Amino acid sequence: MSAYRELSPSLRTIMTPGPVEADPRVLRAMSFPVLGQFDPEFTDLMNETMSMLREVFRTGNEWCFPVDGTSRSGLEAVLVSLIRPGDRVLVPIFGRFGHLLAEIAERCGAEVSVIETEWGTVFDPEIIIQAIHRHKPQLVAIVHGETSTGQVQPLGEIGKACRELDILLVVDAVATIGGTPVETDQWMLDAVIGGTQKCLSVPSGMAPITYNSRVEQQLLSRKRIERGLADPAVSEAAARPVSDSIRSNYFDLSQLQDYWGPMRLNHHTEATSMLYALHEGLRIVLAEGLEERFARHRINELALTAGLQAMGLQLYGSQASKLPVVTCPLIPEGIDGEQVRSMLLHQFGIEIASSFGPLKGRIWRIGTMGFSCRQTNVLQVLGALEAVLLRCGFRLPAGEAVQAALDVYTGK
Incomplete structure (x- = not known):
């Protein structure tokens, strides 16, 4: 007879900024039989999940897929894959999770500049645009919905300025996706990271992301450099040493897109039941409208x-x-x-x-x-x-x- 008690978590009314109550239909989906990750039935689910993510992120991007892990895994995957040591990164901070973006960028070896505004407020977009001109970053990372202060940052003007200056804009939309508009294409956002455990009502364990062709070109360029295939005369980026390789295997977006793309190159064992949960959660979102x-x-x-x-x-x-x-x-x-x-x-x-x-x-x-x-x-x-x-x-x-x-x- 086991000395351990039967698992029986208490029923709660969860009114926090995450995690929230999982939709019962999502929990039911997680109980379905496990399929092999290359079973055609499962790869069809992967394709449907990517298609639904495009609708929820409001984008025509080819690349919309989840990173297996909590929301922070998505943030790390995007930043680790894009930032090389010495890159200039600007992080506007208006709450706790802006500090997290700055920390991750620093761990990637970036030269991080931050601007801060009083907690409980957001930035006038013009202040951020002025900082962009002043610091001349290669990448701007910003939180959309800051759950530590209950504030949401307007992004449209910032996205337009970054696009005109050929700067990548990475957005933490973990708290907002599925609950308030996130206009990836209209606001010219280059990479957006969402979360499952908030407005999507799926348990924590996946981080839906999307990124556009500008990001993909940088990923592929970096991949060619690392393999020694680039001509050093072609671009400044190509002159980077091969030692600037992506420090994470698990969070390498260039490998993840090979896994999620038509080649289905094996990278990791997909979190089957979590993908069921995300698929059902997205279906519920789109069914509601x-x-x-x-x-x-x-x-x-x-x-x-x-x-x-x-x-x-x-x-x-x-x-x-x-x-x-x-x-x-x-x-x-x-x-x-x-x-x-x-x-x-x-x-x-x-x-x-x-x-x-x-x-x-x-x-x-x-x-x-x-x-x-x-x-x-x-x-x-x-x-x-x-x-x-x-x-x-x-x-x-x-x-x-x-x-x-x-x-x-x-x-x-």
Whole structure:
């Protein structure tokens, strides 16, 4: 008889900025029989997944596929594959995950320049464009939706400027893909990294990415150089030493695209059940419709913010650049934010998030993402938060939060 208990995780209402509740249809898909990675039935699923990713990323790019690993694996795959030691990289930072992009670029040996703006705000695109002219980077890496601060950065003007200057623009859209518009082609984004565990409502474990022909040309050029096939007189890039080879085998995009492309060259064993999950998650997104899905995220955000404000809570950060899928109420003075989170979890089975760095203990972060973005969830978190705050001694107008949210839902 086993000494270990049967696995039986508690049911939770997860209202964090990720991970969120997985759609039951996705969990069902993960239970399907395993196919071999070169079984024609499985390679058809790979092709369908790439096709659906093109629709979700809103791109005509040939290359749209997942990297096996959490969202950070996608970030690393793109940056490790594009950055060579000595490359100039610019990272505009408006929250915690901008610092992550800068760290990865530094580990790749880049000469990293950063510009920063106050947390809770985003950049005027012109500020970034001026920095691009000043630092003359070969690559700009930026977060689209910053979950640490609940802000979303406009990208269209930045993409246009980078394209005109022949600079690659790499975008972390982990928090936004499937929940708010990500216009890869229209905004002239060269490479975009998404995440499964947020607005797609798929468990963490894959990082959908897309990149265009500009990125592919750089990957192939680098591959030729590493194999000693390039003429050193052809370009400055070709003069790079062969020792500048990609330091990762697993995250080498040139090898991954050989695996996902028609040649199907073996690179790694595909995460079969996770691909089932992503395939089903993308199917659900497209069946709902992207515009309808974005509207659902907006209405639930409006109901949540109305309820929080009716409760007497203030919202952190600029509301003009607020990320629609993450809401950040300020923790009231005299209230222990972690005590509130603990009571919500253990008394009501609801999880909300704290924050990082200078915002730790100052704000809560409440996600309305994917399958978790439902009216029942919003009403439950408002009712429970009101009850816990009253229990902790915060005086508020009892009952007003849920009523304010219902007014939004009913159009009053």
